[in-house]
Amino acid sequence: MPMYAHIVGVGSYLPERILSNTDLERMVDTNDEWIVSRTGIQERHLAADDEATSDLAALAGERALVSSGISKADVDLIIVATSTPDMLFPSTACLAQKKMGLTCPAYDINAACTGFVYALQAAVASIESGRTRTVLVIGADALTRYVDFTDRGTCVLFGDGAGAVVLQAGAEPGVRGIVLGADGSGADMLKVPAGGSAAPATVERIEAHDHYLKMSGNEVFKFAVRVVPRVTTEALEASGMSIEELDWLVPHQANQRIIDAAAERLGMPSERVFSNIARTGNTSAATIPLALDELYTSGRLAVGNTMALVAFGAGLTWGAAVITWTLPHANKED
Numbered sequence: 551m552p553m554y555a556h557i558v559g560v561g562s563y564l565p566e567r568i569l570s571n572t573d574l575e576r577m578v579d580t581n582d583e584w585i586v587s588r589t590g591i592q593e594r595h596l597a598a599d600d601e602a603t604s605d606l607a608a609l610a611g612e613r614a615l616v617s618s619g620i621s622k623a624d625v626d627l628i629i630v631a632t633s634t635p636d637m638l639f640p641s642t643a644c645l646a647q648k649k650m651g652l653t654c655p656a657y658d659i660n661a662a663c664t665g666f667v668y669a670l671q672a673a674v675a676s677i678e679s680g681r682t683r684t685v686l687v688i689g690a691d692a693l694t695r696y697v698d699f700t701d702r703g704t705c706v707l708f709g710d711g712a713g714a715v716v717l718q719a720g721a722e723p724g725v726r727g728i729v730l731g732a733d734g735s736g737a738d739m740l741k742v743p744a745g746g747s748a749a750p751a752t753v754e755r756i757e758a759h760d761h762y763l764k765m766s767g768n769e770v771f772k773f774a775v776r777v778v779p780r781v782t783t784e785a786l787e788a789s790g791m792s793i794e795e796l797d798w799l800v801p802h803q804a805n806q807r808i809i810d811a812a813a814e815r816l817g818m819p820s821e822r823v824f825s826n827i828a829r830t831g832n833t834s835a836a837t838i839p840l841a842l843d844e845l846y847t848s849g850r851l852a853v854g855n856t857m858a859l860v861a862f863g864a865g866l867t868w869g870a871a872v873i874t875w876t877l878p879h880a881n882k883e884d
């Protein structure tokens with residue numbers, strides 16, 4: 551009998567502190583009207599000073615485990631997708647493992663905003679091969695730690711957060727086709743130039759703001775509008791499904807205009823396209839698991855619903871997964 555991986559638990563965490571567009575108006579030359587009309591973002595969450603990515607990851611991971619009802623001792627592997635690790639090493643997955651009180655192997659994947667889809671692929675491959683049975687996949691980022699709050703072109707876009715799913719082996723298909731892509735020739739479009747081995751931190755580099763995120767917004771925008779419909783279609787083909795069979799399109803939350811353009815190209819009606827960007831901004835590797843938790847918790851997901859998850863980001867990287875939801879609804883707000 552073929553072995554499939556399916557989602558048996560989901561959870562998320564958004565830090566308490568909120569940064570509104572009005573707050574940003576006091577920091578840079580911007581305004582609410584520009585931010586909302588160009589991005590769809592109204593507010594974003596900011597990690598507290600004493601909260602690191604592993605804290606966000608651990609809280610989301612704990613919540614996903616509670617929702618699965620699976621005991622910590624039964625988790626075989628933790629994969630954390632992040633591009634904003636607590637530190638260069640040890641991995642954020644090891645730090646979150648300790649905070650959650652788990653003992654299994656743990657490692658990070660860095661595919662920037664596409665990280666969750668990449669981590670899903672690694673988890674699914676591990677489960678389908680029979681090497682693991684239960685895998686905790688977390689997408690967690692604290693990008694506001696790397697945002698230059700003097701650069702209005704980027705500082706309005708990002709927020710912090712984490713989301714997680716528990717995947718387990720089963721006989722019924724859960725995760726169907728996954729398609730990933732990368733093109734390192736686009737590396738300069740979105741990067742944090744300093745602080746790594748190519749340009750270690752120096753006073754000069756810090757003074758030049760080189761340890762902050764730099765982005766060619768327009769180029770990334772055009773790439774995203776092209777790649778999202780393409781990779782979604784490829785993942786549907788790999789799953790033997792058509793766009794009409796999808797109950798939900800769950801896109802990476804980077805810009806509402808990218809989401810709308812991609813949905814239109816795919817012919818997906820807007821009421822079946824998930825968006826929470828107004829309240830979260832771009833939380834990088836966390837956007838998709840945060841979306842899954844919100845859809846689930848609000849009762850909008852039923853067993854048997856099929857959705858496409860699709861992301862893009864620095865690298866350049868992109869990826870899409872088609873999954874059938876198998877977690878019975880439990881209203882966590884009751």
Ligand code: UT7
Nearest residue numbers: 579580581584588663702703706767768770771804805863
């Ligand atoms: O997860 C992946 C990561 N990133 C993305 O997916 C982001 C992709 N790119 C985008 O979302 C958009 O390119 C942005 C939202 C970053 C920018 O929107 P845009 O419509 O491409 O604006 P633009 O960069 O072409 O700038 C238009 C104008 C410029 O002024 P001038 O030169 O026309 O006078 C900017 O200086 O808007 C100005 N501008 C702003 N004005 C007020 C740029 N940022 C701001 C701002 N507030 N925050």
